[in-house]
Every structure is written in structure tokens, then in C-alpha cells.
Amino acid sequence: MDRRTLRALAAGMVLSALVMLTVDHFTSKSTGTADQDQDSDLVTQIRKERDELQASIDQWENNSAQQVSGVADHTETEIMTRFILVIEPGMTSPEISEQLVQKDIITDANALNNYLADQGLTNNIQTGEYDLNSTQSIEEIAALITRQ
Incomplete structure (x- = not known):
């Protein structure tokens, strides 16, 4: 076998493999919906x-x-409030700060929003679960929920 014959044989194998993949792709039933359902x-x-x-x-x-x-x-003591914050994809800082106000972790939603904006951290908020409590400062909370 010379070089030309070997090259032609290799090209034919590659072409036939591509044809088989194309036919298989368009004739096989997709299982994507089952995966999406799961x-x-x-x-x-x-x-x-x-x-x-x-x-x-x-x-x-x-x-x-x-x-x-x-x-x-009867002495007045501050009770620490604890909350597991779950940040899901697409959540904004106002949504997060409102949850924290509702759960008595922070008292001012605007303070957290302004801090994140001033520090340029609004786009750095990470999805996940965060164990927060009312003794943490806004700076500590921001450091936990953002990647820096």
C-alpha cells in the first residue's frame, strides 16, 4: 500500500464515521426531557x-x-437570632437584605445594599447556604456571601 491509498482509506473511515454519527444523532430519540424531569x-x-x-x-x-x-x-439582654440564608441563582442584594431584615439578622436593608454597592460587591454574591446571626456586622455578612 502506498501513501495515497492509505490516506484515501483514512479519509473514507473518517467520512463514514461522521455520516454514522449524523444519522444516529437525527434518528435517535432524545432522553433530555427525562434528565430534565429527574x-x-x-x-x-x-x-x-x-x-x-x-x-x-x-x-x-x-x-x-x-x-x-x-x-x-429581668435584666435586659440581647437575644442572638440565627438564620440559614440560602442564596439561589439570580437573587439580588435587595432580596437577600429583605430576608435578613425579616429574620432580624440586620435592621436596615438599605445599609447592606449600600455597602455592597459602595464596595463593588453586588456582582460577587455567591449562591449557597450561609449560617448568619444577628451579632454579625454588615461587613462580616458581606464578606461571607461574596467572593472577593
Whole structure:
């Protein structure tokens, strides 16, 4: 076999492989919707579990707050509030700060929003779960939820 014959044979094999891949691609049924359904079910299950955990945390916080308020010592003490913040893709800093205000982690949503904007961190907010409490400063919270 000379070079030309070998090259022609290789080119024919490559061409036939491409034809077979093209035919297979257009004639096989796609299983993408099944994968998407499984992903959707998994996301729904994870969100349900997250909501259940958040409800347990809220109940625990309420119980502990009631126990602390029932103590005979009437001195005024600050109760630390704890919250697991879940940042999902597409959430904005106003949405995040409103959640933190609602859960008594911070008192002023604008303060967090302004801090993130002033520091140029609004585009650096990371998705994930963050364990926050009311004793943390806005700077500490911003450092936790952003990549720097």
C-alpha cells in the first residue's frame, strides 16, 4: 500500500464515521426531557427538605426565645437570632437584605445594599447556604456571601 491509498482509506473511515454519527444523532430519540424531569424532581425535593429544615430552625429559635424570656432574671439582654440564608441563582442584594431584615439578622436593608454597592460587591454574591446571626456586622455578612 502506498501513501495515497492509505490516506484515501483514512479519509473514507473518517467520512463514514461522521455520516454514522449524523444519522444516529437525527434518528435517535432524545432522553433530555427525562434528565430534565429527574433534575426538576431533585430540585423540588431539595427545596422541600430546605423548607422543612428552616421550619425546624424557626421553631427551635421560638422555643429558645420563650425559654430565655421565661427566666427570672429581668435584666435586659440581647437575644442572638440565627438564620440559614440560602442564596439561589439570580437573587439580588435587595432580596437577600429583605430576608435578613425579616429574620432580624440586620435592621436596615438599605445599609447592606449600600455597602455592597459602595464596595463593588453586588456582582460577587455567591449562591449557597450561609449560617448568619444577628451579632454579625454588615461587613462580616458581606464578606461571607461574596467572593472577593
